[in-house]
Amino acid sequence: MDKSGVVAPILQRLKATADIDQEDERAFASLPMTIRRVSDGQKIVAVGERPSACCLIADGFVLRAKVVGDGNRQILAFHQPGDIPDLQSLFLNVMDHDVNALGAGLLAFIPHDPLRQLIKSRTNIATALWRDTLTDAAMFREWICNVGQRVAYSRLAHLVLEIYTRLKVIGRTDGLSFNFPATQALFGEAIGASSVHVSRVVQELRNNGVLEFSRGRITILDEAKLRSATDFDPLYLHLDASL
Amino acid sequence: MDKSGVVAPILQRLKATADIDQEDERAFASLPMTIRRVSDGQKIVAVGERPSACCLIADGFVLRAKVVGDGNRQILAFHQPGDIPDLQSLFLNVMDHDVNALGAGLLAFIPHDPLRQLIKSRTNIATALWRDTLTDAAMFREWICNVGQRVAYSRLAHLVLEIYTRLKVIGRTDGLSFNFPATQALFGEAIGASSVHVSRVVQELRNNGVLEFSRGRITILDEAKLRSATDFDPLYLHLDASL
C-alpha cells in the first residue's frame, strides 16, 4: 500500500466532519510516516510509555485496553482503518492504557513533532483532529452506559451495531456482514462479561435469528431484531459535520 | 464573585499542564462571559440541543449524564470549579448527553464564537483546552473500567478517591473531608448500581471504618483502608504537565 492509500481513509473522514481544503490534504499527506506491519495481539504502545509518534491505522483493527486491579482487562475501544487510536498522546505524555493490534494490520507511525507543527500551522487540521478526539470521548461515554446499564444481551447487540455502523461508513462491510477478528473472550473484555457468558449470549442471539458469529466474521441475520435488542442511537458517533 | 475569581481556577489548572503566558491569561480573562446562578438538579444543556456557549464552573458542581433505553440514567462525570463540562460542544454541534447542576452553583457561559477565535489566535490556549478535553476522555476510560470490572464496594471507593484527588488539587478539601452534595441514589447512577445497593455498600464502608457519608459531606476515616479497597492510580488524571 502506498502513502496515498494510507492517508485516504482518515482524510475522507476528516473532510466529512470539518472544513479541509486541498492544501490541508496535501500538508497532511506530506507528513513523515513509518509504515509497520503488525500481527494479532501485538503490542503497539503500553501503559506508562511516552510515545513520540501517533499511529494511523492503514489496514486492520486495533484495540485499546486497561488492566484493572484484579488482573482482568477492560477493552476501551476498537479502532478501524482511518483511526488514530493514540492521538491523545500528542498532549498527554504518558500512556494511561495499552494499544494492541487486533488481527494482522498495517500501521503508519507519524512522529509527534511534525504533527504538532502541522496543527500549529493549519487550523483546519487542528480542528478536525481535535474533533476526532472528541468523538472518541463520546464513544467512551456511550461505553460507560453500555457497561453500566444494559444486560449482557443488549450490551453485545449495542457493540455489534457500533462496529457495523462505523465499518459501513468506510465501506468495509459486505451487506450485513463484516470481518472482525475478535474472539468471544475479547467481546467479553469489551462488554465487561466473562467469556462463558458471552458464549451463552452469542448462542441466544444465534437462536433468535439475530446474529451469526463465526471465525472473525459477523453476520447480521435480522437488522430489525438486532436494533430492538438494544437502544442504539448513532448520534453519539457524530458521523456528520452537522452533528 | 467578580470575573477574575471566575477564571482563576481554570487558569490555574491550565498553567499547571501547559505553557500559558501572561498574554494568554489576559486574552482568556477578557472573553465575554455571562454569569448565571443555578440550583440543584437544574438543567444546563440537554441531549439533542445545539448550544452556542460553553459553561465554565465558577462555583459548585455539575454532572453529565445519559438516559439509557430502560429509562435509567448513567452519570458520566462529575465536574468541579474550574472545569468546562461541555467544552466538546465547541466542535460537536449536537449534545449527546445532558449537563445538570449538582447542588447550587455559579456558572460563567462563554459564547462559542469568541472562544473559537481565541483558540485560533492563541495556540497555547488551544493546546491547553484540547488537553483538557483529552483528560476528560481519560477519565471516561477509567469509568468504563470502574463500571465494567470492579464490584460495587471497590467502584464506590474508586469514585470517592477520584473526587477527593481532584478537589484536593483546587484546595476544596478540609483535610480528609470535603463537601459533595450527591445523594446515594446519584452515586448509584454513577457507578451503575441501585440506590439500595449503594446504601448497603456505604454502610459497609462506614462499618469498616473507611468512609463517612452524611448530608453532602464525605469524610475519609482511613485513607490507607480506602486505597486498599480499590486500585486507584491517579495517573489517568494527568494532573501534571509532565504526564
Add this chain to the structure above:
DNA sequence: CGCTTCATTGAAACGTTTCAACGCTAGTGG
C-alpha cells in the same frame, strides 16, 4: 406540623461468574 426526600431493611428473584470438563477446529510437524 405535616410533607417530601433520602436512607435502611429483609427476602426473593435475577443476571452473571466461576470452575471444571469436554468437544470442535485449524494448524503443525512427523
Add this chain to the structure above:
DNA sequence: CCACTAGCGTTGAAACGTTTCAATGAAGCG
C-alpha cells in the same frame, strides 16, 4: 496424510453479587 496440539467455544451446576419490591425510619423544609 495422520496424529498431535493449542486455542476457542460450549455445557451444567453451584455460588455470588446485585436488583427488585415493598415497607419503615429518619431528616430537612415549608
